[in-house]
Amino acid sequence: MSNIQGIAASSGIAIAKVYPLEAPDLSYNKSKIDNPTDEVTRLHEALDVSKGELEKIKAHTKKTLGDEHAEIFSAHLLVLSDPELIQPIEDKIKSENVNAEAALDETANMFIDMFKNMDNEYMRERAADIQDVTKRVMAHLLGVTFPDPALINEEVVIVADDLTPSDTAQLNKQYVKGFTTDIGGRTSHSAIMARSLEIPAVVGTKEITKTAKKNDMIIVDGIDGDVIINPTEEQIASYKEKMENFEKQKQEWAKLKDEPTKTAEGEHVELVANIGTPDDVEGVLNNGGEGVGLYRTEFLYMGKSQLPTEEEQFEAYKSVLEQMGDKPVVVRTLDIGGDKELDYLDLPHEMNPFLGYRAIRLCLERDDIFRTQLRALLRASVYGNLKIMFPMIATLEEFREAKNMLEEEKVKLAEAGTDVSDEIEVGMMVEIPATAVLARQFAKEVDFFSIGTNDLIQYTMAADRMNERVSYLYQPYNPAILNLINNVIEAAHAEGKWAGMCGEMAGDEIAIPILLGLGLDEFSMSATSILPARTQIKDLSKKELASFKEEILSMGTADEVVAFVKEKTK
Ligand SMILES: C=C(OP(=O)(O)O)C(=O)O
Numbered sequence: 001m002s003n004i005q006g007i008a009a010s011s012g013i014a015i016a017k018v019y020p021l022e023a024p025d026l027s028y029n030k031s032k033i034d035n036p037t038d039e040v041t042r043l044h045e046a047l048d049v050s051k052g053e054l055e056k057i058k059a060h061t062k063k064t065l066g067d068e069h070a071e072i073f074s075a076h077l078l079v080l081s082d083p084e085l086i087q088p089i090e091d092k093i094k095s096e097n098v099n100a101e102a103a104l105d106e107t108a109n110m111f112i113d114m115f116k117n118m119d120n121e122y123m124r125e126r127a128a129d130i131q132d133v134t135k136r137v138m139a140h141l142l143g144v145t146f147p148d149p150a151l152i153n154e155e156v157v158i159v160a161d162d163l164t165p166s167d168t169a170q171l172n173k174q175y176v177k178g179f180t181t182d183i184g185g186r187t188s189h190s191a192i193m194a195r196s197l198e199i200p201a202v203v204g205t206k207e208i209t210k211t212a213k214k215n216d217m218i219i220v221d222g223i224d225g226d227v228i229i230n231p232t233e234e235q236i237a238s239y240k241e242k243m244e245n246f247e248k249q250k251q252e253w254a255k256l257k258d259e260p261t262k263t264a265e266g267e268h269v270e271l272v273a274n275i276g277t278p279d280d281v282e283g284v285l286n287n288g289g290e291g292v293g294l295y296r297t298e299f300l301y302m303g304k305s306q307l308p309t310e311e312e313q314f315e316a317y318k319s320v321l322e323q324m325g326d327k328p329v330v331v332r333t334l335d336i337g338g339d340k341e342l343d344y345l346d347l348p349h350e351m352n353p354f355l356g357y358r359a360i361r362l363c364l365e366r367d368d369i370f371r372t373q374l375r376a377l378l379r380a381s382v383y384g385n386l387k388i389m390f391p392m393i394a395t396l397e398e399f400r401e402a403k404n405m406l407e408e409e410k411v412k413l414a415e416a417g418t419d420v421s422d423e424i425e426v427g428m429m430v431e432i433p434a435t436a437v438l439a440r441q442f443a444k445e446v447d448f449f450s451i452g453t454n455d456l457i458q459y460t461m462a463a464d465r466m467n468e469r470v471s472y473l474y475q476p477y478n479p480a481i482l483n484l485i486n487n488v489i490e491a492a493h494a495e496g497k498w499a500g501m502c503g504e505m506a507g508d509e510i511a512i513p514i515l516l517g518l519g520l521d522e523f524s525m526s527a528t529s530i531l532p533a534r535t536q537i538k539d540l541s542k543k544e545l546a547s548f549k550e551e552i553l554s555m556g557t558a559d560e561v562v563a564f565v566k567e568k569t570k
């Protein structure tokens, strides 16, 4: 038995067998063979198994994430049936008498190199497809397991160094009871997705992949951040009890599902949810969300082999707006970069991706991508209560330029006779410290602010939000952060605008009383945090918390803030 402490990333308890999700060793020896016909048969067997798996993954993805996400697997299946790729592999086996592994690898690499260097986005995408599928076929030739989250069909806990957002999107809740990783923090995207899928998770354990082995029993406690490998019978019994208590607690929270969020003195506060796909809306409504405070549209662009079309985007935005009725829906334009990559854009590798070419920086340059999204949004605006915001704004010029493009697209649509709502509020994320400092100037031009603390904290403290080594510096309650937040809220209110928060801090039990006291208008969080937050807020007096504001803002450390809040809200 061993205990490991990590970061509690998604509430709940999971008890199941370990399923290690690791990149397999695909190294091989090139060898001469005596019987090319047998070798070609081996190649075709590996191709057939791979195709069967891809069909299953495609069907699963289609069911859970929709057609657009399943498309990439259609592209992969096409590659595996393409005679222009398969025939040269066979020829190589026969003419050079080499094993199938070498023939596959050398032929695939030749095509990958050729396509990668072409000045044609479509061909570059094909290079990525060939690379992906070759790995799967190679694994079958070598007889090594190629881990596939979507193919899991027994109850497991996934153990991995990290999970990419697309790995996480493939998880089937029925079988994947939880996951735990070496790296990551509460605000890494795998953690955010675990919460929207309601899968218990502990991240940032530093060592779980070294300690937990395939088929070990494991407990993941996503409430307190503990992981126990090969627990004793008593530990299993005690965690089962904790699991039941958590379920009971959830039933208590559920009683407030259809109630508005009110403070102790009866003042309304808006509790809304963060979503990544139209499918997440169900969870928002089931958890009593009063709207969507952040729709991360990048998931429309990820796990695919090409950019989503205007039509696909329009359907997704329309679906979210219609499902939410007259409740507000804040859609954030494409925020790609950082830990969210798009293989098919073939962006150069950067030394500091979080400080690099991402989000609005990319959109303003690739205005073909940006304008397509803006048009889809504008067309969808008549189906609900749409608000649009831009991510990673650093300067006023960026905000103006983005807003200008939106206005231009609006005019073009109107000229073409397309209906567009004229009540769309246009706001921005405050996640770069420069904009929090200069909030007064921005407040004159925006309709609202949404504070993105996930990034604001990492940029203010110079501590990577994904790096558990510096996670001690990732301090939401640091008075430096609180002063920036206060600055933003005061600036918004001075101009008669509203200020929300869509970073994970908005759903945090210690942060909520502080933010309420600072006058935050809208709290946007993982859907599963809404009911606990509503329960907490009903006992908090906003007036009393506001009276502590100056004292909190003049504190020197995060620890002092936490001790003070705990004392005052006992
Ligand atoms: C909400 C935020 O955006 P993301 O987590 O998608 O970077 C944030 O930075 O707080």
Ligand SMILES: [Mg+2]
Residues within 6 Å of the ligand: 431, 452, 454, 455
């Ligand atoms: Mg951000």
